[in-house]
């Protein structure tokens with residue numbers, strides 16, 4: 221079985237204001253790097269249309285309808301200081317959810333050895349009732365609940381190595397011990413949550429990193445906090461909230477990882493997926509705002525996924 225890649229042209233049509241870091245060119249940079257011959261074995265699939273009803277797995281209907289009502293007919297509207305929507309944003313967000321849920325189906329039904337979803341908008345800052353931090357809906361949270369409802373997964377681990385704390389994912393699973401949420405992130409940094417003391421129902425594991433942290437401390441946090449938590453939890457599925465903004469080139473943060481660190485972390489999670497989850501591993505793009513850092517990091521991540 222091959223590594224599957226979900227993309228869709230609609231992801232380029234979620235528009236943000238000029239100069240905004242979360243821009244369509246991010247996906248173009250990823251497409252370019254994955255066009256290389258080294259990735260010819262990727263099983264490339266156009267994302268299916270998403271099922272809007274699955275948004276309700278992580279968000280109440282009143283909030284979903286608020287977002288729907290905010291989508292403009294023309295132009296770009298602000299949803300908060302740094303989150304915006306354009307006419308195709310709804311379709312992009314729902315298709316991102318469709319891709320993530322299809323990826324869950326793939327790993328449970330044996331159609332892919334693992335899956336990377338290259339979609340936008342990202343999702344991990346979206347709380348139950350708040351769209352924020354470039355995110356409308358929490359795709360990773362919806363996919364985790366989808367795996368539980370459709371495939372009877374009892375325990376799902378979400379590992380979030382985006383440089384920002386996934387406050388939304390933490391919020392959604394705060395009192396739900398069936399989902400383990402592990403995050404490495406810079407602190408202090410937006411959105412301000414993610415202290416070690418935030419532990420939810422014992423299912424939240426935050427590993428904050430000081431500014432200017434490099435490879436050694438990141439790997440140490442993974443080895444000492446994230447991986448032992450996964451081993452103790454023994455998940456049926458691992459979802460990665462794969463943001464690449466902890467790369468040293470990224471303009472939004474001050475963590476100094478290289479693409480080798482993402483290669484390494486991917487390998488560690490694949491090893492855990494093999495040990496606990498029958499290799500079921502789904503990776504969802506979150507942040508990453510330096511186009512070269514993002515492209516190199518995705519290449520390292522996907523290249524490692526393909527090594528099975």
Ligand SMILES: [Zn+2]
Nearest residue numbers: 382383384507
């Ligand atoms: Zn981020």
